[in-house]
Amino acid sequence: MNPVFETATRLARAIRNGRLSSVEATEAHLQRIARLNGPINALVIVDRDGALKAARAADRARGKKNTVLGPLHGVPITIKEAFDVAGLRTTSSHPPLKDNVAKADASLVARLRAAGAVILGKTNVPELCMDFQTESPLFGTTKNAWDARRTAGGSTGGGGVAVAARLSPRELGSDIGGSVRNPAHYNGIFSLNPSEWRV
DSSP, X not given: XXXXXXXXXXXXXXXXXXXXXXXXXXXXXXHHHHHHHHHHOOEEEEOHHHHHHHHHXXXXXXXXXXOOOOTTTTOEEEEETXXXXXXXXXXXXOGGXXXXXXXXXOHHHHHHHHTTOEEEEEXXXXXXXXXXXXXXXXXXXXXXSSXXXXXXXXXXXXXXHHHHTTSOSOEEOOOSSSTTHHHHHHHTOOOOOOOTTOX
């Protein structure tokens, strides 16, 4: 099993059943990020140490009796840069916020952690998430996963490219006017914009 070519559902099942460790899944994605992210610029913050620490904790928890495992237990994911992740920068690609470090997780990030997810890092967005392409004044441009001459879409462009390039099996994005649907379409993947309060 090559973790980078598995769905989040299959990874969760394999980790739960002990056929794959969270560390193995996380390391495989981190290695792919290190190898492929540079030219496409999907992830703008990679939390290697934090991800591996969380993966090791997930593997220890799986080995304990009577431990309730969440649906994403040990599964690596990425987060749109505009969401707060405790200890990591949150800028929304807005230069006045370039040094802003989140003190706490956004509520959806906290819920993902509670479900067992391992956060690999954060993905690129256009300034204030206000564009249908992903050109950041802080982090540069994210390229389409399949053709660097084409747009990645936006505003969850980095996330769409990360999933399409198999740098991450799942991304937390946001969508008011197509911000996950547009990059998913441009990069040939599936996205879900659920009804309010559904997630």
